[in-house]
Amino acid sequence: MSRNYWEEVYQSKPADQVSWYQQQPSQTLTFIESLDLPLDAKLIDVGSGASLLVDQLIEAGYKNLHVLDLSGTALQATRERLSEKGLDISEIDWQVADICTVALEPQHYDVWHDRAVFHFMVTEVHQQQYLHNVRQALKPNGFMILSTFAEDGPTQCSGLPVERYSVEKLAQRLGGDFILLHHEVEIHITPWNTEQKFLNTIWQFRN
Structure with missing residues (x-):
């Protein structure tokens, strides 16, 4: 997959104007909670983009989060959004990778x-x-x-x-x-x- 392609997508469109955007990714959180894992379980969100899932996971108390995407622009948008909400991003593992x-x-x-x-x-x-x-x-x-x-x-x-x-x-x-x-x-x-x-x-x- 092309990193340049996805960088252009996230640089040219607001995060809430891509087709896969979800204002409340609550079904995914429900799936994760159904697994009844401890809050320090290691979770990786691959192709996380600028998804709001990581926001919900932090707010739900999960402490060992890993996010990966081809687009550094998308992950930077997520960092900035979390910081604006006052959520702690220091323990999140961020990876720009294929x-x-x-x-x-x-x-x-x-x-x-x-x-x-x-x-x-x-x-x-x-x-x-x-x-x-x-x-x-x-x-x-x-x-x-x-x-x-x-x-x-x-x-x-x-x-x-x-x-x-x-x-x-x-x-x-x-x-x-x-x-x-x-x-x-x-x-x-x-x-x-x-x-x-x-x-x-x-x-x-x-x-």
């Missing part, structure tokens, strides 16, 4: 969260690189919360092609070491009031 090629600490994370990144992996090479990193970085029995476009969702996002998924197709793509715990379809309303269908899933990694 999730396909970054070297993450092995067996480090309790939760891997991805909303609208994996569906940009349209080649087998990128899909395998991504999943290799998930398997390397998650603790045994750790969790992956993964949201992609549903099988009848959009065919493109931000001008780029995407891969759409049913539960069965996603399970086949992930492989037998990911056990499906929960799934549901979400109708996401974009900032310009159009509908996008997302498939939201929770998996447990059994290596």
Whole structure:
């Protein structure tokens, strides 16, 4: 994936004017809370962009947060927003990196969260690189919360092609070491009031 492309996206558009923007990413927080993890569990949000999820996680008391995105501009916007809210950002691990090629600490994370990144992996090479990193970085029995476009969702996002998924197709793509715990379809309303269908899933990694 192109870092320059995503830098241009975040430099040219306000954070609340990209199609995936959520004013309240409450469903994701509900998913994370359903796992009943301690507040010091290690959570990584890959492709976090300028999402407000990290705000909610801090406000909910989670203390071991890691955010990763290709765009340094997006992460800087998140830093500034959190600081304006008076939220402590000193303990957050910030990484500007490509999730396909970054070297993450092995067996480090309790939760891997991805909303609208994996569906940009349209080649087998990128899909395998991504999943290799998930398997390397998650603790045994750790969790992956993964949201992609549903099988009848959009065919493109931000001008780029995407891969759409049913539960069965996603399970086949992930492989037998990911056990499906929960799934549901979400109708996401974009900032310009159009509908996008997302498939939201929770998996447990059994290596």
